Ligand SMILES: Nc1ncnc2c1ncn2[C@@H]1O[C@H](COP(=O)(O)OP(=O)(O)OP(=O)(O)O)[C@@H](O)[C@H]1O
């Protein structure tokens with residue numbers, strides 16, 4: 001039995017009353033399964049539908065069509081059992097300002113009917129670097145610390161399926177590392193993890209399989225290693241001292257002075273460098289590297305994905 005089964009999930013948001021826009025299709029027949037014990041990544045640009053899909057999974061939002069099962073339990077028809085299997089870290093910082101950190105975690109335990117949970121709560125506080133904030137009121141925490149509490153809250157009932165919607169947004173480098181160590185440990189112990197993130201390095205390092213959403217549709221779904229293997233193999237990277245002509249810039253990934261082109265072969269590399277020279281620019285610090293997940297992501301978003309000769 002899969003940990004999570006999305007079956008032709010669709011979601012249409014009606015436009016606000018009086019507005020002339022047509023209804024918005026946030027999800028268009030999304031279907032895939034996540035096996036128990038997988039570390040699965042759900043990627044996509046802003047507005048692709050990731051949070052909508054997770055909200056439907058968590059029972060916070062209703063699908064317009066299709067269904068979602070968690071360990072076989074329908075998230076609508078058998079909500080209580082489905083929800084019990086899930087620990088969800090929401091993208092939005094939502095918290096009750098009247099409680100301190102430990103109280104918030106005890107209340108969450110009570111909500112799931114877990115008694116005498118203090119040993120696990122202490123472990124969570126320790127693992128998430130919150131021990132010295134245990135008695136602090138939620139209002140007194142910084143944004144990154146509030147996010148840590150949301151992670152702790154999601155894990156308080158030791159759910160078999162952990163869902164993290166951008167858990168590292170606004171979180172400092174040190175906690176990102178401790179958080180990932182902790183989540184990876186839970187995954188090794190058998191917990192299924194579903195993660196969305198815009199940090200593609202994290203997804204590449206952690207996820208064994210990845211789905212990419214674009215405008216509510218799955219446009220790629222494969223093992224991370226396959227996604228990287230099917231990518232345009234190499235990337236030509238160099239620095240320029242002024243702006244590229246727009247025809248060239250459109251094909252590149254540009255970060256400040258750094259320009260990167262997908263390069264399939266030597267002829268292509270030569271062609272790009274010649275075009276730069278013809279534009280009167282000088283390419284400095286030229287290097288060629290293997291494509292990473294960010295290159296794959298940009299390529300899939302522009303050109304779609306073809307695996308084993310089959311377009312997804
Ligand atoms: N309550 C709502 N009412 C109307 N439209 C909505 C609502 N929630 C989301 N949308 C729209 O649905 C689409 C998908 O939004 P969603 O939040 O699922 O994207 P996302 O992939 O999580 O993006 P991000 O990376 O920015 O978090 C967007 O176009 C968004 O504007």
Ligand SMILES: [Mg+2]
Nearest residue numbers: 050051052091
């Ligand atoms: Mg989102």
